[in-house]
Amino acid sequence: MKKLTADFYKRDTLIVAKELIGKYIVHRVKEKNLVCRITETEAYTGVEDKACHAYQNRRTNRTEALYMEGGHAYVFLIYGMYDCMNVVTEEKNTPCAVLLRGCQPISPLDALAQQRYQKTYQQLTNYQKKNFGNGPGKLAKALAITREQNKASLLSEEFFLFEKEEDLPPVIGTSPRINIDYAEEYKEKHWRFFEVGSV
DNA sequence: CTTGCGATTCTA
DNA sequence: AGAATCGCAAGG
Numbered sequence: 001m002k003k004l005t006a007d008f009y010k011r012d013t014l015i016v017a018k019e020l021i022g023k024y025i026v027h028r029v030k031e032k033n034l035v036c037r038i039t040e041t042e043a044y045t046g047v048e049d050k051a052c053h054a055y056q057n058r059r060t061n062r063t064e065a066l067y068m069e070g071g072h073a074y075v076f077l078i079y080g081m082y083d084c085m086n087v088v089t090e091e092k093n094t095p096c097a098v099l100l101r102g103c104q105p106i107s108p109l110d111a112l113a114q115q116r117y118q119k120t121y122q123q124l125t126n127y128q129k130k131n132f133g134n135g136p137g138k139l140a141k142a143l144a145i146t147r148e149q150n151k152a153s154l155l156s157e158e159f160f161l162f163e164k165e166e167d168l169p170p171v172i173g174t175s176p177r178i179n180i181d182y183a184e185e186y187k188e189k190h191w192r193f194f195e196v197g198s199v
Numbered sequence: 200c201t202t203g204c205g206a207t208t209c210t211a
Numbered sequence: 212a213g214a215a216t217c218g219c220a221a222g223g
Contacts, residue, residue, distance in 0.1 A: 178206070
């Protein structure tokens with residue numbers, strides 16, 4: 001296994017979003033490693049992207065994390081209830097990120113999330129679930145990621161991504177991004193990436 | 200200070 | 212189809 005380094009994140013957001021499919025994310029909580037394999041992402045490409053929180057260089061308390069250099073976490077609250085986990089990309093002051101929308105559980109997930117849902121590992125995330133609320137909220141919940149992790153480094157020992165070099169390359173599909181009806185011409189762009197068969 | 204609503208999930 | 216639920220960001 002090889003940990004992803006700053007060089008991986010500090011590249012074009014669309015490339016990072018695509019290459020994150022099939023990578024693994026680890027969050028170490030209370031001596032336990034929560035691990036998932038990423039199966040679905042969306043790219044938010046910065047000041048030009050009408051769907052991006054930093055569109056038109058909107059720099060506020062919330063979007064500050066997007067302006068950090070690639071390799072940090074951007075976690076925000078959506079609909080007053082759910083946390084969304086993003087990987088910040090590109091250089092400092094280039095406010096781009098990749099939203100992690102779906103994953104495949106690999107190792108035991110957050111005990112609290114299990115209690116809450118009273119379900120199996122598979123059902124804790126949106127992996128291979130259709131016709132149901134699928135999306136980034138579940139992924140963050142399963143990995144115990146909240147706004148406390150906002151601005152955290154993804155190069156640390158407790159919170160990082162890695163790849164298995166022996167893994168076969170995933171088969172990747174694309175589509176428009178989900179729930180961004182307000183984004184006008186940008187809502188058509190195929191900036192959602194997923195492993196074929198995972199959604 | 201007010202207000203409309205969102206990169207969603209879950210129940211019915 | 213509708214509710215839950217609250218911080219953000221824009222506007223007055």
